[in-house]
Amino acid sequence: MSGMLPAPQGRLPEYGWRSHGPGFLGIGIAVGLFVFGVVRLDLAPARFLSGLARLGDIMALMMPPSPETWSRFLVYLDALGQTLAIAVLGTTTAAVLALPLGFLAAHNIIANNAVHFLSRRLLDTVRSVDTLIWALIWINVVGLGPFAGALAIASADLCALAKLFSEAIETADRRPVEGVLASGGSRAASVRFGIVPQILPVFVSQVLYYIESNTRSATIIGIVGAGGIGLHLSEMIRVLEWQQASFIILMVLAAVAMIDAISRRVRRAMMSGR
Amino acid sequence: MLEIDGLSRHYGDVRAVDNVTLSIEKGAFVGVIGRSGAGKSTLLRMINRLTEPTAGAVRWDGTAVSALGGSGLHQWRRRCAMIFQQFNLIGRLDVLDNVLIGRLGHTSAWRAFPRLWSRADREMAFSALEMLDLAPFASNRADDLSGGQQQRVAICRALVQEPEIILADEPVASLDPRNAKVVMDALARINRHFGITVLVNLHSLDLARAYCGRVVGMAQGRLVFDGAPDALTEAAARELYGMEAHEVLDADLGPTIGGSLASAMPAAA
Known part of the structure; x- marks a missing residue:
């Protein structure tokens, strides 16, 4: 590529806060809200994992x-x-x-x-x-x-x-x-x-x-x-x-x-x- | 007799129709010609009040129809049928029901709304369909028909209104030449057979020459020509169509100047 096209003459648009900021900010806010929810409701992943076994028990009890x-x-x-x-x-x-x-x-x-x-x-x-x-x-x-x-x-x-x-x-x-x-x-x-x-x-x-x-x-x-x-x-x-x-x-x-x-x-x- | 007196319609600064005065004798077949946007549609739509005039009056046999309201207006529209460029049928209803819509002005709401049309009305509608060779389609859905057939259904609907005048707003502009001829022939037949006055907007000079006893030309909302089709010289047509003249003139005033439809309608000929 570098040999084929000449070097640009004008000003190249720069990467920066203006071009990438809103996207990163949006993702950051979404992650933050999720973490806040987990902390606020005192959700422990361990409880979910131990509960999974219980869900299996209930499913078994439902049969037939x-x-x-x-x-x-x-x-x-x-x-x-x-x-x-x-x-x-x-x-x-x-x-x-x-x-x-x-x-x-x-x-x-x-x-x-x-x-x-x-x-x-x-x-x-x-x-x-x-x-x-x-x-x-x-x-x-x-x-x-x-x-x-x-x-x-x-x-x-x-x-x-x-x-x-x-x-x-x-x-x-x-x-x-x-x-x-x-x-x-x-x-x-x-x-x-x-x-x-x-x-x-x-x-x-x-x-x-x-x-x-x-x-x-x-x-x-x-x-x-x-x-x-x-x-x-x-x-x-x-x-x-x-x-x-x-x-x-x-x-x-x-x-x-x-x-x-x-x-x-x-x-x-x-x-x-x- | 239809008398149009100083009729105007303004949209802001645009004068769609500008001070048109015109009278049309009973039983006439009159064409209104002019380029698109000349105000032909607005003029026709003011006659049956689908569009309200800004100024001026319309009279039919001395009655000022531009002052009518309520049931008086419904009765006037019953006597003054309209054919639209896009047919304006009810696509999901069958053909016979669509024709029976023309009987609304003769039918009470309690019979019409549940579609309890009288036997006499249904026979009348079917007879209109037979007259225009549409009887086999009576039970078909209207939107299953071709454009030419739909326009003939619309003519049947107009006919069963038992109107005294029919306004046709570019009735053949959406049709191919062959169907255009069939539809124009039907209008001409109704005019001769029942003595119903026909006022028809046409874009094509050729059709106007072939069917109309009198031609009225409009440009920029104003009446610029009124006379026999033979009097419509090339110069007059050029004035009427302005920038579009070459399109209309090449096709119409060229080899077919004698009024023959042969070159425009090979299939029909």
């Missing part, structure tokens, strides 16, 4: 997964059904309420900056409260049980879905809307025929995805007493019935896989049909 008796199995099946009902009911309630909210927060429907800004901030704020926190709140309002669970899921996902819908509405093609308006259709008709057919696939696929994800959420909130199979799972772990606990985990896994398979089929049918 078994409900012990048929009657227990039926109880778990009933509870799993309750968990699925909580997930479906909570998600569909959230979706039905989220649709009008989504239109309200969409800039191309409500062309008012104040309404747009306030509704967006409101959705963002409420969205940041997790399902588990909603469950704890609703248990105090309507008491223990699946009703509180369904309400928790509905409140947690209402705003997330509304935001998704409003974004789908905002990216919808404007041309069909004009086509309907130019044919003498009302504004409502332009939304019904110009926008709804465009967002319907997004609506259905997101709702299906949320039902699947909420089956897991409904299991977790069952642990704090909001109905469903979660309560049985936490109970079995508490009394060290590891075989039954692992059986319940497998049941939830199977249920989620089943919902996933169904929703994939429905989604595919939606995409090809209308």
Whole structure:
């Protein structure tokens, strides 16, 4: 190389703090935060290593997964059904309420900056409260049980879905809307025929995805007493019935896989049909 | 009769349409020509109020449509159909439903929204499709059709509105020459057969010559020509198209000056 190209005439950009500093600083801060966390929480690597053996013991105790008796199995099946009902009911309630909210927060429907800004901030704020926190709140309002669970899921996902819908509405093609308006259709008709057919696939696929994800959420909130199979799972772990606990985990896994398979089929049918 | 009186649309300092006065008799087939950006689309869109005028008035049979609001405006748009360059169909709905959108102005919301169209309306829509050779596609999704077919669906949609005037905004600009001819023939047929007034924006001089009884030329938002297509001399066209003149003139005023479409449309000929 040195023989091929002549020596440069201009000033070569120097290596220094300006070019490399921010990168090194960023890595330093990340490492520092990690070390701070370990020290602050008094985490000893030795405890983790000795715990590993204990994890192995628990795994061994889980084998083979078994409900012990048929009657227990039926109880778990009933509870799993309750968990699925909580997930479906909570998600569909959230979706039905989220649709009008989504239109309200969409800039191309409500062309008012104040309404747009306030509704967006409101959705963002409420969205940041997790399902588990909603469950704890609703248990105090309507008491223990699946009703509180369904309400928790509905409140947690209402705003997330509304935001998704409003974004789908905002990216919808404007041309069909004009086509309907130019044919003498009302504004409502332009939304019904110009926008709804465009967002319907997004609506259905997101709702299906949320039902699947909420089956897991409904299991977790069952642990704090909001109905469903979660309560049985936490109970079995508490009394060290590891075989039954692992059986319940497998049941939830199977249920989620089943919902996933169904929703994939429905989604595919939606995409090809209308 | 359509009367346009001092119609203007300004976007800041830009005068998209500048003080246009024009009247169009019933049953006419009028072409609006000019280079892109001359204000042809804005002019058409102000007639059915998809764009609001800055100043001026539009009247149809003496009614000031530029003052209409609410259901009066919906009724005017029902009587004044529009064809778009990009067809503006609802891609995910089937062809028959798309045509039935043209019946919205005749249908109550409680019947229209769940798509409970009456049998008479569905027969009417199907008959429009048959007229434009689209009946076999009635159950297809609109976005499965080719561009030329989609534009003919849009014409069916306009037709079932039972309009008195059709505005066509560059209806063939997205189509190949063969489909352009099919679509222009359909518009001409509707004009002759039903006596519906047609006001069509065209970029191509050749098409304007072949189909329009009267040609209106626009440049920089202003009306600069109004007359029979034969009166559109090379000099007038040159003024109309300015820098773009050579593109339009080479193709249109060269060997095909007699109005023949043969060289522009080999497939159709």
